[in-house]
Amino acid sequence: MMAVWITILFLTGMISTSSSWPDFDLPDDLPDRIPDRLPDFTLPPDLFKNISISVACDAALARMFSDKRSYEATLALDACGKPEPGFLVGNLAWLGHWPECKSLEDFHFCTTVLRLNMSTGIIPPLMKWGLCLPSECGETDVANSMTEIINRLEYDELNTLNPEVRKVQCATFPARPYDAGFYCTVILCCVTALLMITGALFEVHLDRQKKKKEDTLEDSEALLLLRHDSKQNGYGASKIPGKQQKEDREGCCARFLLCFSFTRNLKQILKTDTKGGNMLCLNGIRVISMTWVILGHTLMLVYQVFGATWDGIFGLDFLKSFPAQAILNAFPSVDSFFVLSGLLLTYITLGRMSRSDGRIPWAMFYFHRYWRLLPGLGAAMLFALYLRPYMGEGPLWANSAHYTxxxxxxxxxxxxxxxxxxxxxxPEGCIYWVWYLANDMQFYIISPIFLVSLFRKPVVGMIIIAGLCIASFATTIGLMVVNDFKVALMGFGMSDHNGKDIISTVYDKPYCRITPYLVGIVLGYAFHSWRGKRIRINKIAVVVGWASALTTGLAVVYGLYGEFNGSPLSTAENAIYMAFSHFAWAIALSWVIFACHYGYGGWINDFLSWKAWIPLCRLTYGAYLFHPLIMHIFVGNTAHAYSLNAVYIAYYFTSGCVFSYLVSLLVSLGFELPLANLEGFIM
Structure with a gap:
């Protein structure tokens, strides 16, 4: 009975204010929309009869409100979420007081997610409500009782909101039972750390042994011989024919340990030495693009995934502002990586083919790519599956702790x-943001078609690339028109009546995303053809090129501004934007790369070629894999509603960047570089 009473207490607050709920528009007329008084409200007499809660839960609630347990009942009710200030303008986070509930024995904290049918202009909002209940009252008890009560309440205001219980998650300690996967992952991390330290100590030992032997040798010829032998076996020990087999075994063990030496690998990451002819501007572009990805995901996770914002419609007004468009529309940053991938693959592979008369060991071509991506991807999946669930607590964490x-x-x-x-x-996939890796690998698999044709018959290669671009444009337009998809925010994952959504149907499909990769291939072929040549263009062409690139880039980023401010795009406009925006961004970025590489970039090239980008560039892959996991941990540990404004976004974005790159550094030192070193050692 008391579970029902608690439910009604807060549904009453929601119903009493829902009749004049404002649309999520600019709140100029907000004072006219707030009701002068709360509507009269009575409960049906049979509302509490036959509510589906377990016998154990009902008995626990009875004990909770007995005379002997009044103190616990008071604290439990005090810890429950209540209507917050700003409810009329969209503050739907009734998170309660997590520490207070946690301090009570035989009680646990349950977070209920209600979906409200309100016209926000973006997506129906989710109301998060924290309840402190006896441990005997499980998730099914809460969900069933709330659903039945909502169905029995016949009020126009409530029917308008049409609240739907989406999820109930009760916190447990630990969040998940410690299983074999957790222990194996921890053991793997400990063994890796031990190998890193052992390898570093062994490297120090070898350096000291080498220095000691050099100091004791007085004969210059012996010293030269020793250095010659050092280059042959790598460890400063001359070979004795009678001990060749034993020395080989010791050399294998030594090289294996040195593959994990964190001091050697750290030097590899931090070094900024470059060879002549490198496209240094790509380092800055890669890091800035990764930063843009993290910024866009920060806003998405803070607002969409956790949605415990204090500001309500005022937060949405921030999203509608012109500066926020560069955050909301961060999707072109992914196209930048496709361009860079196609460019580097073509430029490097065609160079190798030129030196080997077109012969490439294709088996190793694929194996090297797979082996390079595997360590980071595997580490991210292990982290998400076996470590992240234990790294937080709170009302928002209770709703996501079991999320692997x-x-x-x-x-x-x-x-x-x-x-x-x-x-x-x-969103149903494993660490869903790695859809990019799937696309990139699929492009890589079919890349020999372009590479061989460009090397043997360049005209045929260009025809194939042009044909694929046209096919991609047509396919994207067709899918957008048939399904009437909206580009803005990629629909926030909303599905149509057939269960289709723009992310799964268009956005992540290789046949809709290949055009930037193809642009990168063409640019890579051009750079290969011009290798060693100086390209001269007049100043007018340079100015026109930069102006065109800037205009095109701004049009792609801010082309959806009207969609958020009263000028929605038509079906045809949505289709055209989705089909050609990726290609247009790739063309604009190609000019930037071309101008910087051939001396027409000025201070922009100086900035993008800054050597400080080089170490960060080596860590972008790990930052890409881990930054959503890091931000899930940050935001999931929030125990109260937060403000959706520029300062808050900047705070979480900065924290997310720093910690993502730190985690990427650890993963690179422990997994990526050691396995890359092992590949060279074995092969």
Whole structure:
């Protein structure tokens, strides 16, 4: 009975104010929309009869409100979430007081998520409500009782809101039972750390041994011989024919340990030495693009995924502002990586083909790519599946602690790089943001078609590339028109009546995303053809090129501004934007790369070629894999509603960047570089 009473207490607050709920528009007329008084409200007499809660829960609630337990009942009710200030303008985070509930024995904290049918202009909002209940009252008890009560309440205001219980999650300690996967992951991390330290100590030992032997040698010829032998075996010990086999075994063990030496690998990451002819501007472009990705995901996670904002419609007004468009529309940053991938692949591979008369060991071509991506991807999946659930607590964490990003079901799709096709819905996939890796690997698999044709018959290669671009444009337009998709915010994952959404149908599919990769291939072929040549263009062409690139880039980024401010795009406009925006961004970025590489970039090239970008560039892959996991931990540990404004976004964005790159550094030192070193050692 008391569970019902608690439910009614807060549903009453919601119903009493819903009749004049404002649309999520600019709040100029907000004073006219607030009701003068709360509407009269009575409960049906049979509302509390036959509510589906367990006998144990009902008995626990009875004990909770007995005379002997009045103190606990008071604290439990005090810890429950209540209508917050700003409810009329969209503050739907009734999170309660987590520490107070946690301090009570035989009680646990449950977070209920209600979806409200309100016209926000973007997505129906989710109301988060924290309840402190006896441990005997489980998730099913809360969900069933709330659903039945909502269905029995017949009020126009409530029917307008049409609240739907989406999820109930009760916190446990630990968040998940410690299983074999957790212990194995911890053991793997400990063994890796031990190898890193042992390798570093062994490297110090070898350096000291080498220095000691050099100091004791007085004969210059012996010293030269020793240095010659050092280059042959790498460890400063001359070979004795009678001990050749033993020395080989010791050399293998030594090289294995040195593969994990964190001091050697750290020097590899931090070094900024470059060879002549390198496209140094790519380092800055890569890091800035990764920063843009993190910025866009910060806003998405703070607002969409956790949605415990204090500001309500005022926060949405911030999203509608002109500066916020560069954050909301961060999707072109992904196209930058496709361009860079196609460019580097073509430029490097065609160079190798030129030196080997077109012969490439294609088996190693694929194996090296797979081996390079595997350590970071595997580490991210292990972290999401076995470590992240234990790294937080709180009302928002209680609703996501069991969330393993579906890696327990679909980890194998990532390893096969088919996760952009299976499962059908992107959010259901294992660490869903790695759809990019699937696309990039699929482009890599078919890349020999372009590479061989460009090397043997360049005209045929260009015809194939042009044909694929046209096919991609047509396919994207067709899918957008048939499904009437909206580009703005990619629909926030909303599905149509057939269960289709723009992310899973268009955004992550290789046949809709290949055009920037193809632009990168063409640019890479051009750079290969001009290798060693100086390209001269007049100043007018340079000015026109920069102006065109700037205009095109701004049009792509801010082209959806009207969609958020009363001028929605038509079906045809949405289709055209989706089809050609990726290609247009790739063309604009190609000019930047071309101008910087051939001396027409000025201070922009100086900035993008800054050597400080080089170490960060080596860590962008790990930052890409781990930054959503890091931000899930940050925001998931929030115990109160937060403000959606520029300062808050900047705070979480900065924290997310710093910690993402730090985690990427650890993963690179412990997994990526050691396995890359082992590949060279074995091969």
């Amino acid at each position: 990003f579906n890696c327990d079901k679909y980890w194998w799709t990532n390893l096969l790089y088919i996760n952009n096709f299976y499962p059908k819905s992107v």
